[in-house]
Amino acid sequence: MIKLARFLQPYKLSLAAVLLLVFLQALSDLYLPTLMADIVDIGVVKGDTPYILTMGAFMLVVAIGGAICAIGASYMSSRVATGFGKIIRAKLFSHVERFSLHEFDKFGSASLITRTTNDTTQVQQVYIIILRMMISAPLMAVGGIIMAVSKDAQLSLVLVGALPILAIAIWIITGNGIPLFQVMQKKLDKINLILDENLTGMRVIRSLNRINHEQQRFQDANQDLTDVSIKVNRIMAAMWPTMMLIMNISSIAIVWFGGLRVGVNDLQIGDLMAFLQYSTQIMFAMLMVSMMFIMIPRASASATRINEVLDVLPAMSDAEEVKQADKRRGYVEFRDVTFSYPGAERPAIKHISFNARPGEVTAIIGGTGAGKSTLVNLIPRFYDIDSGGILVDGVDVREMTQESLRAKIGLVPQKAVLFSGTVADNIRYGKDDASDEDVIHAADVAQASEFVSGMADGFDSQIAQGGTNVSGGQKQRLSIARALIRRPEIYIFDDSFSALDFKTDAKLRAALKGEIANSTVFIVAQRVSTVMDANQIIVLDEGKIAGIGTHRELMQSSNVYREIVSSQLSMEEIA
Structure with a gap:
């Protein structure tokens, strides 16, 4: 994850803006319970209506300011993270394009596709969460504790007992769930591999009547992924109820002991309400931190897989001194x-x-x-x-x-490969700036013009992905035309x-x-x-x-x- 952070370089100003907006939002959230306590203790208790209206208006301004900062932070963090994902995908694609056939064989096409799409998305989503929480969650937790202690230090002993229990529960749950996220990515690789083989080998599968076999093969891989996903979700599903249980028990304890202190005039009602809100903010901050601990290892596994590709130096590179x-x-x-x-x-x-x-x-x-x-x-x-x-x-x-x-060199490979697009696009793939006359001439020499003219739109006829809508001989002739249009030396x-x-x-x-x-x-x-x-x-x-x-x-x-x-x-x- 840290290694990939270098690709955030183009978004330095946006990152600074996100951090500032999140900081201001956290300050707003921490200030609102104190304002509410003042309204209750001074305005409501004393019946001071002008004070209530004045502080209420000020509280509304603070809340609106916090909401604007939250919206701005969400927008900017999403923009940074999606831009980061775009850069990662482009880097992976351009890097893989320089691979020799040995590197392709090492990773496999299914795994490279998964790393470029799913793994990049995992990292991208986590960066959105990190940018929103890496300041707000610690600030809310630490700030909430400071504000709660400032309201009543003795009542804060309830939090001293509750927070370690919550931390232990989070540690146990995440410790069991995190290793399974890495297993999920490998299971997803397996599904992509089977799917790729089925789509490219559909004619062979049908000709040998192996459809049921391939369906069972996919079903087994799909079931493996489903089982691991269910197991992870069962473990992680315990997070929210556990947190709510601890939070509700803590709230009951705060109300109970806080009520006793209000009864002897050691604590004001407004401060008790603010203390309750601060305790809730602390608990939610702890939950946000735990969610970061859950998401980061999963994204870290994806980041490791991405770095494995980016760290591979192509076996072949151009010489330092070119002759x-x-x-x-x-x-x-x-x-x-x-x-x-x-x-x-x-x-x-x-x-x-x-x-x-x-x-x-x-x-x-x-x-x-x-x-x-x-x-x-x-x-x-x-x-x-x-x-x-x-x-x-x-x-x-x-x-x-x-x-x-x-x-x-003009190469016509043993296995003819065509790309989605028109017939002319496939021939012109050998030379981008080739004229229509060049395309027609190459097709004539390759003996392709006859069947191309018989197609619905001639040279503008569409070739399906992989050239599945033309025969093997037609593929070969179009591949030969593609090489001829280059007019190479070899x-x-x-x-x-x-x-x-x-x-x-x-x-x-x-x-x-x-x-x-x-x-x-x-x-x-x-x-x-x-x-x-x-x-x-x-x-x-x-x-x-x-x-x-x-x-x-x-x-x-x-x-x-x-x-x-x-x-x-x-x-x-x-x-």
Whole structure:
């Protein structure tokens, strides 16, 4: 909580205003019982009507002033806290955007969503309470005790007996309830995880008829959260009745002993009434302090989770001394590259060395798990390698800024991803300032114009979240158009033609030839027919290079490649 307070820096003046208003409100609340005591003891007892009217008017002014301060403090504290929440969410989002894929894997998307939304809201709400109570509650408690003692020191012994009992009761209740708040946040993470998996995997769930299983899974997680919430609420529900019981018993004792003192003229009636009000204010101040002790640990758990994200330094950062790339556009070189995923027992790729030049197509082929996607994902530096070097235009990618490196690359990922918005928005996502003509041209080359023109609003047709209203092949073609519109130096097609039929595949590759003629092209593919015409084919087997060359050269030199070819093509096609 304290660590996050640095984000309150833009609201220093507003904070000062809140503290001043709360202070004035507390003074008003403490002064009103004394004014009422004077009205009773002087005005009512002596029958002094002008005094009653004068002091009543003054009391009304003080009450209105206190109310104005309370309203102003509530408004300002809410404004500060919501602004603080806005800053936290923005910081989390921008920080997470700089994460490498390793950090995403570490936290998980469901947990990051919970931390950005629910945890931030918890902290934000507590700051509203803190800003309103951190001065008023202690001031009301201490001020109330001083004013009560000033009215009658002997009668204050009732409070001396009541307040420790109340404090012990609050300590017992909060001590049992606070640890459960941390458990609640983890249970909420679990629900978000299941919900995210269900929404993204709905087609698989329905196709495998696992709806009942997923409903039960959600029900179990939901019940876990409900049970913990009920347990917490049962514990915390004892707070109010306990406080009221102690307060009412104290009031009875005050009236009883106070009445005795009034009877012997040691205490005036007005002072007894004021003493009762001060005792009530002290009890409520104690309750407010206890509520702070309840809310702060819960928010502290949320703040810890937020700080866990903000404290993570991205595994990849730009070098302090950035080198400028050579004038060569798109030249890529792997020098004895070895890479392991965090926690993996063995490297995903080992001792990879090759060159890829502008105007050439480098195809990567191999069995499942051979490391094809891993290899191309290292070019835009989604991960940092263990050893060796990856050079783009003569400069190691670790010595370039990530922005300048990725500006050179047009990537079509293995899993096509579309965003909510129009078709044109999704294509233009690759280049914000692209003209309508550029969008149409990219769609034409990607063989997307035909199905786009058949949609209700053409390029203005809406794409649903996740692209659920278009087919897998249509997603791939729109993803390819999005990469083409960038006109990058390096194209990476990571198994980007797998959902296309052979006719569309052939038309697309024919159209691509002229578009990407001057760029360095990487194609990861399962189909031999897709890579046969490549300038060089890299055959991967268990993370190692099993052969490099053209189709004809590999048919002569690589057993692994021949096995792949023979498994896909007939003898006539091979010949």
